[in-house]
Amino acid sequence: MSLEVGDKIPNVDLFENSPMEVVNSEELCSGKTIVLVGAPGAFTPDCTLKHLPGYVEDADDLKARGVDEIVCVAVNDPFVMAAWGQTLGASGKVRMLADPMAAFAKAVDLAADVPLFGTRSKRYSMVIRDGVVSELNVEPDPSAVTISASNNLKLE
Template sequence: MTIQPGQPIASVPVKHVTEGGVEDSTSADILGTGTVVFFTVPGAFTPTCHLNHLPGYLAAADQLKAAGVDKIVCGTVNDHHVVKAWAEATGALGTIEFIADGLGKLAGALGLERDLTGGGLGVRFNRASLLIRNGNVEIVNVEGAPGEVTSSGAPAMLEALKG
């Protein structure tokens, strides 16, 4: 079942990728303090994630921070080496933090897993965005169709923050 507003963020071991490097951490340590926008993508370097979803958050980072967001975090089911390379290639490192959920345990704990084994990708995150305040989920937006970035994109999150 997908995590719902009012529920606390799960605490699962993950790799935290920042401009300072890669560290072992937990999702609760990364997402549990302050106002956090957490968006999840099926995979680093995949077409929609690489060309639309991540760039939208990167472009809106200043607006999100002005609206009271303390940090923006992207989660993906990839190993931390791939996530770090993706963060560097997109120029997002230093503006957006990343969670490398290599085994998909966080995706499962949040009920945001998506089975893409038919396409050879295994279980991944569904495309989604969450607004989390002090460890409690306030907003959950999950995309309805593959390749879409509407409800989970930065413009939708900005609108939600204004409302």
């Protein structure tokens, strides 16, 4: 069943910086407004050049509009996610969380089988308020960055 506006975020463990730093999705979103960005893969051209830079650049504006944290989740290991965040200058702006086995992507039914790369996440953005999805923007074309771009968030 696909995740929809009004659904609760599932209870899944993600990883930040190393396999020892566990971040539980349910706990992360409890009592806060979170912008969660789903990316097909770290260091991929569209994710690196078009998708994530907008969230890094717009972080202060999004936080001024009531967002507590901006989080990027991709099906990669935590070391790769940390390095990607460093390359993008995301420190203090966007938390880079790894979903190495696509557990989160599958739990929210936003996983995609990508030839040569296996199971990845679809490209999307969502706003989560106190653990409940209030906005969901899933790209119909995985190579496009349109509705999931930072400047398209409504934050309603």
